[in-house]
Amino acid sequence: MSSVLKRKKVSWTLNHNTVDHKDQAITYSPTENGLSKSGLPSNNKPQELKKKDAKKQPPARRLKLFEIYKFADKLDFLFMFIGAIACIGTGAVFPLMMLVYQNVATSLVKTSIPPNLLNYTTPPNINPECILKPVNSTADTLSELRGMIKWYLILGVCSVLCYWIGFSLWMITAERQVRRIRFALFRSILNQEMGWFDKLNPGELSNRLVADLDKIRDGLGDKKADFISLICRLFGGLIFAFVTGWKLTLVFIALSPLTVIAFNITMRVIAKYTAREIKAFSKASAVAQEVLGSIRTVTAFSGQKKEEERFAENLREAKQIGIKKGLYMGLCQAAAQVAIYISFTITFWYGPYLVRTECQNYNAGAVIVIFISCLQSTFSISQIVPNIQAFAEAAGSGGYVFDIISRISKIDAFKSEGEIPTMLVGDIELQNVIFTYPARQDTPVLNNVTMKIPSGKTVALVGASGCGKSTSIQLIQRFYDPDQGRVLLDGKDIKTLNVAWLRSHIGVVSQEPVLFTGSIEENIRFGKPDATDEEVRAAAKMANAHDFIMALPE
Structure with a gap:
């Protein structure tokens, strides 16, 4: 493979001097602008940047x-x-x-x-x-x-x-x-x-x-x-x-704020300490989930006693919160009852007085x-x-x-807008592509990348982890749009093409495939619901999955 390196620009061209002119490999080479030796920086996002991005989230409107x-x-x-x-x-x-x-x-x-x-x-x-x-x-x-x-x-x-x-x-x-x-x-x-x-x-x-x-x-x-x-x-x-x-009513209303305030304080105390209690129990649940999920590791290092103590520590915190909650709730309930009985006392004192003096009303x-x-x-x-x-x-x-x-x-995949070509050859080209992930604007991923992939060729993108291999594929799928430059399909910018049509002509098998709930046949048809049985079997054979699928029990 030959590569032409220019200042602030990287260009990849394909070497056709391979065994059968079909299998080709593209290796990312070192470039300038602070890029890694694999050509592009890592995609790994530091924890402090994640926290920084989380703080940038605007508050939700009401x-x-x-x-x-x-x-x-x-x-x-x-x-x-x-x-x-x-x-x-x-x-x-x-x-x-x-x-x-x-x-x-x-x-x-x-x-x-x-x-x-x-x-x-x-x-x-x-x-x-x-x-x-x-x-x-x-x-x-x-x-x-x-x-x-x-x-x-x-x-x-x-x-x-x-x-x-x-x-x-x-x-x-x-x-x-x-x-x-x-x-x-x-x-x-x-x-x-x-x-x-x-x-x-x-x-x-x-x-x-x-x-x-x-x-x-x-x-x-x-x-x-x-x-x-x-x-x-x-x-x-x-x-x-x-x-x-109206006289007796005004007397009772004058006393009712005491009862309302007491009940509201009780509700606030319940809400406050219930939230703390739930948080404390959630910590204990997280410990239990972590231990049970890694029970082999815990057992291998005889860590049962240590994990018991860690779990008990979180339960003790919940216990202390529960005790405080009970004490404060008891005081608030007592205050509410006192307010109610004060209202009772004054009302039943003044009421009979009105009966004795104003029996007409x-x-x-x-x-x-x-x-x-x-x-x-x-x-x-x-x-x-x-x-x-x-x-x-x-x-x-x-x-x-x-x-x-x-x-x-x-990038709206539901819209009917965009060109739908009548014929698809499959020539792919990246022209001077510059791209950074929206969540990591300070970390460039692709910098002036130019790459040509002719139709019918098997191409491998080779490089260290995080150098932009998957990113290039995602740009071709139009998961993202490049910050600068263009991604072309048969000489047409994919931004002008119908998104649903474009993705329907791309088949992707990720490093860790995902199976959705349903039968294997339904999963194979996921990208083409109207596929025939023959097409489903052909796809399984191309993926070298037909034999083991047929060997599975009904």
Whole structure:
């Protein structure tokens, strides 16, 4: 082989003085510009560069309010509308049940007053008109209660139906939208150029397809239904309480922030220490996975005791975190209970006072339902917070996912654009190619490379590991585009050719072949799904795989 070396340029030409003029070898020779002796620098990426690239990743944007519904169709919007109405009905049932319960409580209290109460002298500071008199007999009370029980049954049936319709429709539309998002994300990932994959951390894409989409589903599905229901219960309960007795309601609302703050602190403590606990257990799991994966090495060096200690050390860390979590959770739960009982005490002190002094507006039943309504509204606020957190996580995950979906690939294999030649000869040429990997801009891989490979010739690229042999093949496959120079096929720049057509005429067997789930026949047909059985057998024979395939059991 002859090579012509010029300053800042390397040119490879083929020597046809071989045995049969078919087998040729190309060896990368030393060049200038700081290249390795094999002609090109190594592709190995230092760890500090990987960390540097990871830091360059821009933070994911958050989705706007209605942007998360980008993949919803008309039927989904109809489902969401009906589901929202049903969830509103679920929340509206609560104040109606309190109205019925008020009548029940009032009726029971009136019936339970002993007749001799009328003989008592009115205590001081009590309005004489507020002395309750037994107006109902037991029979009358039972008759009233039967009528109220009917209303309870009606409201119960309405609540079940609204809950079932609302949550079902929201979860159905969430699954429909997530299915479209998942497919669009997977399709967009498959369509991206190799340079985009080089910049990603390992396992990040699989995490996007699983964890992020689960968060989006939560933000679109039952969390949304629960949020609407809780909001309606919150405002419905407060409105009912204000209408029934605004003074007592204001007193309870003034105390409710104590309960809300206590519950929120509890949730934050749980989230904080749960994350630490999971991280500690994940370290222990990593140790176990590492040991079990290399059990022969561990056994060969009698390292069982050492690995036991390493595993136990990580478990001790998780244990300490769990103890702290339990202590802090106990304190927070105690504070929450104290706040609740303070609200109970003041409410049940002030409520009877209003009954004694303002019996025209307050009775025993009113005090009870005001207390229950305000208490449920307070709990609703605490339950709303996790839903808001789920929406925030869905917006964050959705921003990253939607950015991937909307990203336009620099080398789009799905587009029908590009020339499709009617005849293919197979002459390949690299002209003055300069290339660096997108994730390693400071490390040149090919520098002014010129190479000609005529059709019908068997060519070997010989060189040290990392000198650019595989990179040259990837440029021919158009996994990447060169920074400068051109890659030609039959004299045409491959950038002008249809990408799918180009790759369909290239067969590649990598150093470590990969088999996909399925039969051997399906794997052979992977590059040409419409291949005939004869073509499949011919391909297996060319790869010297036909005999051992036929020897495999059915």
